[in-house]
Amino acid sequence: MAYFEQPERILLPVNVAYMALTVALALLFNLMPWNDLVGVPDLVALVLTFWCVHQPRRMGIGAAWLVGLVMDAGNGALLGQHAFAYAFLAFGAISLHRRILWFSLWRQAVHVLVLLLACQALMLAVRMIAGGAFPGPLYFLGSIVAAALWPTASFFLLLPQRRPESVDENRPI
Amino acid sequence: MDYQPPPFFSRGPAPLVRLGFFVSLAVLLMVLDARFGYAESLRKVVATLIYPLQRVALAPAELLDAAGDFFTTQVALRQENDQLKAKDLRAASDLLTLESLRAENAQLRRMLDARERIPRAATAAEILYQGRDPFSRKVIIDKGGQQALETGQAVVDDVGVIGQVTRVYPFLAEVTLITDKEQRTPVEVVRNGLRAVVYGGGDKGALDLSYTATNADVQADDLVVTSGIDGTYPPGLPVCKVSKIERNAAYSFAKITCIPAAGTDQNRQVLVLAREAGLPPPPAETEPKVAPQPKQKRARPGKS
Numbered sequence: 354m355a356y357f358e359q360p361e362r363i364l365l366p367v368n369v370a371y372m373a374l375t376v377a378l379a380l381l382f383n384l385m386p387w388n389d390l391v392g393v394p395d396l397v398a399l400v401l402t403f404w405c406v407h408q409p410r411r412m413g414i415g416a417a418w419l420v421g422l423v424m425d426a427g428n429g430a431l432l433g434q435h436a437f438a439y440a441f442l443a444f445g446a447i448s449l450h451r452r453i454l455w456f457s458l459w460r461q462a463v464h465v466l467v468l469l470l471a472c473q474a475l476m477l478a479v480r481m482i483a484g485g486a487f488p489g490p491l492y493f494l495g496s497i498v499a500a501a502l503w504p505t506a507s508f509f510l511l512l513p514q515r516r517p518e519s520v521d522e523n524r525p526i
Numbered sequence: 527m528d529y530q531p532p533p534f535f536s537r538g539p540a541p542l543v544r545l546g547f548f549v550s551l552a553v554l555l556m557v558l559d560a561r562f563g564y565a566e567s568l569r570k571v572v573a574t575l576i577y578p579l580q581r582v583a584l585a586p587a588e589l590l591d592a593a594g595d596f597f598t599t600q601v602a603l604r605q606e607n608d609q610l611k612a613k614d615l616r617a618a619s620d621l622l623t624l625e626s627l628r629a630e631n632a633q634l635r636r637m638l639d640a641r642e643r644i645p646r647a648a649t650a651a652e653i654l655y656q657g658r659d660p661f662s663r664k665v666i667i668d669k670g671g672q673q674a675l676e677t678g679q680a681v682v683d684d685v686g687v688i689g690q691v692t693r694v695y696p697f698l699a700e701v702t703l704i705t706d707k708e709q710r711t712p713v714e715v716v717r718n719g720l721r722a723v724v725y726g727g728g729d730k731g732a733l734d735l736s737y738t739a740t741n742a743d744v745q746a747d748d749l750v751v752t753s754g755i756d757g758t759y760p761p762g763l764p765v766c767k768v769s770k771i772e773r774n775a776a777y778s779f780a781k782i783t784c785i786p787a788a789g790t791d792q793n794r795q796v797l798v799l800a801r802e803a804g805l806p807p808p809p810a811e812t813e814p815k816v817a818p819q820p821k822q823k824r825a826r827p828g829k830s
Binding site: 380382383386414427431432477 | 535537541542544545548549551552553554555556558559560565568569572573576579580582583584586587654655656657658659660661662663664666693700706707708727
């Protein structure tokens, strides 16, 4: 656990192009033909939550809304369904960002689990109102898998921001 | 009035304000899409923009498929070949009689002065993947507007109806399966010609023969085929088989569950049937809203 970043560690400033790249890769993952596989995590939601928690000034509700719109068009879902849920997700993550980073990675994952489940519940509610079919309780498994991926995601998404591990006595930080 | 220091970091509108703005925008889009269908052009633009991304996302699955094809054993191929030959032989006898029957049918229909059944043009397509929306039952096929596909066309496999084209993108089309909760198919029971409408059950292999009277003559194992009434589906295509009937005198309708005949979840090769030419255009959708008024007017003089 000590290998992972602690919140106190000083990181390099984030590269916005890298943020966009990670969101695009997550979109690519979500657009793969998963057919009827249950428990496929919504990586877009996870990456959006991550950047909202770590970079609330660079990733926000508007960007999440736009990514949600792309998800809707790509999925053939009700247009605006993902946009609606992701906007709430981003708002929740931004509201909690000061709190979440004080916890260890697995406790952060529990916070994220609540956010992701709420996001899925919102989508479920919207679709039930619009007359969709209930996909079964296993629908929520995706959020649990995604939350379990939070420590791994944190490691990889922060990789370009980390300073070298070797300590140089002559360097101030 | 208390005085507040000016903010150190200008961050634009408060998060709650932004949330309100974007949520209301999303709700507006959803209402436009679900109730009025006005958002289709926006969806088409976004879908066309991300089409390259979608193809890239499909590449790994296609690569796996190709690898699987490459390593197909000779034994499997020979088995399949034998099966196909046997099937071909069985079909051959039917096919020989078909020609004479078709001629006879045409002649009889001419005698009856009925409209001749015109064979429809068909486009072969391949199912690329199942729709990723867990709330509906849809598949994406590899033909689209470029191949002159239109919404409303029927999609069949080698056994029967699997669904209907509901959205056409330039290079892809979305087919709503008959098992989708919002999909209805006009059908009739082969045994007695009873007309009904099949509703999708929402989950995998289930259909409902809804709004059939409790005492209707439907039995288990009855074959249900398309009635061809609205001209969307050609008549006589197998749709489903009745599996379970629950008759309860407390309700006016029987609960009849059916199993789809076609492999709505199995096959990859499908045929998209062209719409029948020569049918009058369907009435506009707004008509039922206007219709009740003249009916009431007509009913009143009858009563008095």
